[in-house]
Amino acid sequence: SFNARLTQHPNSPAAKSKQIIFEEIGPSGSIVRNHLQQQIAGLGTRGGTNLYQAIFEALRYFRSPSYQVPEANVKRFPVVVLLADGQDDGYSAINRTQVLQKRKQVEEVELKVIGFGVTPNSETHRQLCELARPVADCLVTSSTTELQTLIRSFTRS
Known part of the structure; x- marks a missing residue:
């Protein structure tokens, strides 16, 4: 679930x-x-993206007081699923290096990455995969049907 x-x-x-x-x-x-x-x-899917800011904030949440409060009978799966074209608009103060440092602070959090419309083995693909943990969970697609399959593959029962 x-x-x-x-x-x-x-x-x-x-x-x-x-x-x-x-x-x-x-x-x-x-x-x-x-x-x-x-x-x-x-x-909306047009316009600028603060890619690194979004990842940084998502990872930071796992250290926030609201996440740390234990809930009875709730099993949590610390995971962030990133669906991106790999482009960062550069308007945020957060950069790639800061995201990689934050990722090290929350080792227990999986970061699943789907590059949508990203060319496999391109520089953008390589940079997105550098963010993923585990690296095997860095995938690319340009098909909406395949995208649905990939997202389902990240689920746990």
């Missing part, structure tokens, strides 16, 4: 309490899963 940090679903405990909590996404067709899919579908 997956857990997601949801704060916008109007019926979620997170939205009602204004706190960051984790809740089950649920099976196919569930209200929360459908809401999450709608939110993802509505994301």
Whole structure:
């Protein structure tokens, strides 16, 4: 099963309490899963990307007080899944070196990378794979069908 940090679903405990909590996404067709899919579908894919800033913040979260609070009967899987074209717009103060240093501070966190539209064995591919942990979880695709298969391959039951 997956857990997601949801704060916008109007019926979620997170939205009602204004706190960051984790809740089950649920099976196919569930209200929360459908809401999450709608939110993802509505994301814009054009414009600048603070790639390194996003990875840095995601990794930093695993050391934050909200992640450290133990929850009864919750098994956590410390993983970040990055779907990227490999481009960083350069507007963030965070750079690649800082991300690699932060990654060393959170050894237990897996960083799965999918390069979408990235040419295999290119410099962009190499740089994305340098971020992945384990390195075997650095994959590339330009097919949306294959992308779905790759994302499913990252799941755990």
